Structure formats: structure tokens, C-alpha cells
């Protein structure tokens with residue numbers, strides 16, 4: 001198998017797995033307990049907090065552990081919204097569902113939601129953001145790197161605009177972390193979401209960076225863990241693994257980025273060179289270093305996925321979360337794509353364990369599969385396949 005769906009999830013790093021095992025076996029204490037078992041577990045999660053903080057240049061006290069990117073996003077949105085009933089909240093039309101769904105709920109609960117448009121490369125225009133800010137805007141949430149087409153948004157420009165009006169800025173950086181150097185102090189963001197399983201850590205753990213001085217209302221109440229911001233006994237093993245994944249990501253960041261970019265560029269150029277009627281979607285330069293998003297005209301993306309799987313390639317049409325629902329991508333719709341362009345889309349996302357041999361194999365298989373599907377395509381005449 002060739003795994004090219006690293007935007008959906010990644011392989012756990014061997015060192016990460018190893019770091020977790022003691023906390024699943026002999027070190028089972030509750031981090032809140034006074035005895036040594038408890039103290040050991042507590043120490044382990046504080047070490048992980050530092051490892052995570054270091055990756056984004058935050059202070060450990062600014063890291064809140066969550067169950068993943070989805071919970072981090074929900075916590076940021078509800079955490080600020082609850083303090084500002086009825087206020088305006090601005091987001092973009094290409095966010096992950098973990099932003100869009102809570103936003104829809106907030107809209108039903110009487111908040112004034114604005115969904116900013118994007119251009120045909122998936123970019124949000126900072127000027128449009130500026131024009132939509134109002135006196136009663138409490139929060140702006142715009143993603144760092146898009147999970148489908150890979151477009152990287154001008155976060156620094158958004159922050160600058162929000163700062164002038166003292167409006168809180170959140171970004172969903174789940175796809176960007178480990179692929180773009182992120183320094184929260186330099187960027188000036190107030191809130192930032194990350195997830196462990198997108199950077200070779202375990203699933204079901206993530207973090208929300210909350211800048212010192214920013215106050216949020218807790219969503220989950222109980223025993224008062226995480227300074228009362230997220231009750232529930234900490235997922236110690238997962239947190240330890242997440243910390244290790246962040247440490248490894250930090251150490252290898254430059255190397256990982258250049259490796260992923262090299263493989264990505266090689267694969268992308270080869271596909272476009274060797275297969276006709278293919279379009280690269282998203283922004284040509286400002287994109288995540290591991291993302292290729294293509295439209296194969298005259299091909300159905302779902303059929304393509306099934307065929308690729310048969311030949312040993314794991315890919316995606318875009319969002320893992322919408323596969324079961326089989327709805328047209330809201331991201332591609334917001335980018336103004338036609339039905340045909342949306343139908344023929346394929347996302348290939350590189351990970352740190354991919355290699356050149358796999359890229360060559362992928363092109364060969366893709367060539368054959370696309371040819372096969374096009375030979376029975378209803379668009380056969382139109383494109384003269």
C-alpha cells in the first residue's frame with residue numbers, strides 16, 4: 001500500500017508509541033492524586049505541555065489539552081461566544097466542519113455569523129475581513145491551511161486588522177502545524193488549535209493555545225482539571241505521545257518540510273506532465289508543502305478512489321469527514337468550481353514516511369486508472385479522450 005492521505009491522519013511515529021507505553025501499563029496514576037503515582041503522571045503531562053508549547057513558541061501555561069482539533073475549535077468558539085451573547089462572529093466559507101457546524105449552532109442561538117468568501121484559489125481577502133468588522137464583533141476565526149486544497153491564508157494580515165479593533169483572533173492550525181513554522185508570539189494570534197494525529201501522534205488528543213490574558217468560558221465542567229477550563233481526568237498516555245510528536249516535529253521541522261515539498265513537487269509535476277486534462281487546484285504558491293489537489297476532467301472522484309484503493313493507493317477526494325455523507329465539497333463550491341470540476345477531484349497528501357519510489361508507482365497506477373475510467377466516461381466525446 002502507498003499511503004497518500006496524510007491530511008486525514010498520519011502513521012504514529014515509533015518513538016511516540018514507545019513514549020506512551022509506560023503510561024498505559026505501570027504508570028497508571030491519576031495526575032490529580034497526591035501519591036507518587038499521581039505525581040509521576042502529573043510530571044509527564046507537564047513535560048508534554050512544555051514540548052507542545054515549544055513547537056509554537058508559547059508558554060506552557062498557555063496550552064490547554066483537549067481531545068483533538070474538533071474540541072479545540074469548539075472550545076475556542078463557545079469559549080469566547082458565551083462571554084459575548086448575541087455578538088458578531090466572523091469565519092470563512094472554507095473552514096473545516098469542526099468550525100462550520102458550531103458556527104451554525106451559534107447562529108441558531110442568536111449570534112450574528114459572517115462567512116467570508118474566498119477567491120478561486122481559496123484565499124480570504126484581508127480587506128473583505130476588515131470591511132466586515134463591526135463594533136460588536138467578538139471573534140474572528142480563519143483557518144491557517146485548508147485541509148482540502150492546501151491554501152495557506154494570510155494569518156498575519158488578519159491578526160493585524162483584528163488587533164486594531166481589539167478583536168480576538170482564532171486560527172485552526174491543525175493542517176499547518178508541522179508543515180509551516182508557527183510562532184504564536186510573532187503571529188500575535190490569541191487562540192490556535194492543533195491536533196496530535198495529523199503530526200504522527202496518537203488520535204484523540206489535541207491542544208488549544210490560549211494567549212495569556214485571554215479568558216474563555218469552559219465548555220466541559222466537572223473536577224476542575226486544566227485550571228477549570230476542561231474538566232475530566234487527563235488522557236495521560238495520549239498527552240505524553242502528543243508531546244513527543246511535537247518534540248520530534250520541532251527537531252525535524254526544516255528537514256520534514258523540505259522532504260515533503262520535494263516529493264510533492266515531483267509527484268505533482270509528473271502527474272500534470274503525463275496525464276492530460278488535469279488541473280491543479282488551490283493556490284499555486286501559498287499552499288501546504290504536502291498537499292496536491294487535482295481535478296481530472298471527465299472522471300468521477302469516488303470511482304477514482306475505489307480504483308486507486310484496488311491498486312494499493314490510499315487517497316481522498318478532499319475531506320475525510322464528508323466521505324460518509326457524500327456531499328459536494330463546500331470548499332470547492334466556495335471557490336466557484338463547477339459541478340464537473342468538483343466531481344473529478346482528488347487529494348493526495350504526502351507524509352514524512354513517503355519516498356520517491358512510491359511517487360513513481362503512483363503516477364503509473366494513476367495513469368492507467370484515469371485512462372480506464374475515461375474510456376467509459378460520459379465526457380469522452382467532449383475531451384476527445
Ligand SMILES: *Cc1c(COP(=O)(O)O)cnc(C)c1O
Pocket residue numbers: 007008067068069070071096098143145146147172174175195196197198204205206
Ligand atoms: C483534522 C482536522 C480537524 C479535526 O481534528 P481532530 O483531531 O480529528 O478532531 C480540524 N480542522 C482541520 C483543518 C483538520 O484538518
